[in-house]
Amino acid sequence: VLDRTAFYPRGGGQEPDHGKIGDAEVTDVVKFGDVVIHSVVGKVPRSGATVDCQVEGTRRRKITQIHTATHILNGSSRQVLGPWVWQHSAFKEEDYGRLDITHFAHLTQQEVEKIEDLANEVVRKNLPVNTSFMPRQEAEERYGFRIYQGGIVPTKSIRIVNIGNWDIEACGGTHAKRTGDVGLVKITKAERVQDGVERLEFVAGESAIEYVHRMDSALNRVSATLETQRENIAKVAESLKSELEAVRAREKALGQRMVELSTAEVLSSAKEVKGVKLYVGSQSPLGEELIIAQGQKCTESDPSLVYVNVFVIGNSARVVCFVGAKARESGLSAGEIARQVAGQLGGSGGGSAAFAQGGGPSLDRIEDAVQSVEGTVASLVRG
Ligand SMILES: [Zn+2]
Structure with a gap:
């Protein structure tokens, strides 16, 4: 707490100044009644000391x-x-502004652009921003109750901020001397936040230029990735998306066809183990989804089949197991087989008697795990 301060405390939706008091870093400034409290990090000056205050200029600006x-x-x-549009609430940070206004309908793109165009026109006119204190009653008589957009001010004398007669409000925040100092106003988002309240998010001045740079470099990256001029990005992205959807549909159809064609091969390569047929696959080119489809299809067409497949996804080994209805009669359970195989892979697994899956991190144990399946199945078959 200082006897007087150059720091703007949080208030009226405006975030506080940062800066230095002596050697201490000011991270927050709040006002309770008439007392302004500075939160500092670092060496706190001793009580009674005279200190130098340095407000961080760029942030304030x-x-x-x-x-x-x-x-x-x-x-x-x-x-x-x-x-009827009235300020519902507002928030002002260094690189972000938010204005919530009361309005009955969601803003269209055209309305947002018009609001932005008009705001920038006011900026270009370089209108003076006048700040004056005047008695409450006089201010109300002269300007009406629209001066209380930012909330009712309880004091007798109020600070009126008049932006070239464009906007007149009672406000205690920090303002530019002329509208031209704002440089550029860019609305970045408009959305409905509650019934009857529209939110405009925006940047202005230096933060608007920074925003344009960020968007520019993002567009350049996309343009380079798509190997097209910036003007064509939207068109190219749309056609890529529909192309991708077509490719996915074709891949799915092809996969299903592959599964159907592979059934005969799986069944013919299955080995007789104590009265059931066992198929153990590994390094399958099918993805997990198709492996599951293959296992299901094969055990449906031959219920005495036990289907086990060990494959790799990313950094882990996976196992999928199906046990056909007839094979289950000899006491075999997919859950138990998957649990034992996944155990070999350093992980865990489980599921129902008909279908189970699991996996583990030990990629170097895949060959051993595949070799062990036959013994596992043999030991689980009821004599
Ligand atoms: Zn203000």
């Missing part, structure tokens, strides 16, 4: 640009949408 833009946008929203 950027917040001021955003704050001033909030007033301008509030005015242009009213111009574009109608006089």
Whole structure:
């Protein structure tokens, strides 16, 4: 706590100044009644000491640009949408502004662009921003209750901020001297946040330029990836998406056909083990989904089949097991087989008697696990 301060405390939706008090870093400034409390990191000055305050200029300047833009946008929203538009709430940070306004309908792209165009027109006119204290009653008589957009001010004398007669409000925040100082207003998002309240998110001044740079470099990256001019990105992305959907559909159809064709081969290569037929596959080119389809199809067409497949996904070994209805009569359970095979792979597995899966991290044990399946099945068959 200082006897007086240059730091703007959090208030009116505006975030506080940062900076230094002596050697300590100011990270937050809040006001309780008439007392301003500075939160600092580092060496706290001793009580009674005289200190140098240094407000971080860039942050203050950027917040001021955003704050001033909030007033301008509030005015242009009213111009574009109608006089009923009222500021619901607002928030101003260094690189982000938010203005919630009351409006009955969701804003269209055209309305958002109009609000933005009008705001930038006000910026280009370089209108003066006048701040003056005046008695509450006089202010209300002269400007009406629209000065309380940012909330009711309880004091007798109120601080009126007049932005070139475009927007007049009672406000205690920090403002640019002229609208031209705001530089550029860019709305980045418009969305409905609750019934009757529309949210405009925006950047202004230096943060708007930074935003444009970010978007520019993102567009350049996409354009390079798609190997097309920026102007064609949307068209190329749309056609790529429909191409991808077609390829996926074809892949699915081909996969199903492959599974059907492979059934005969799986069944003919199955080995007789104590009265059941056993198929053990590994290094299958089919993905997990098709392996499962293959196992299901094969055990359906031959119920005495036990189907086991060990394969790799990413960094782990997987096992899929199906036991046909007839093979289950000899006491075999897919869950138990998957559990034992996955155990070999250093992991765990389980499932029902008909279908189970599992896996483990030991890729180097795949060959051993495959070799062990026959013994496992033989030991589980009821004599
Ligand atoms: Zn203000």
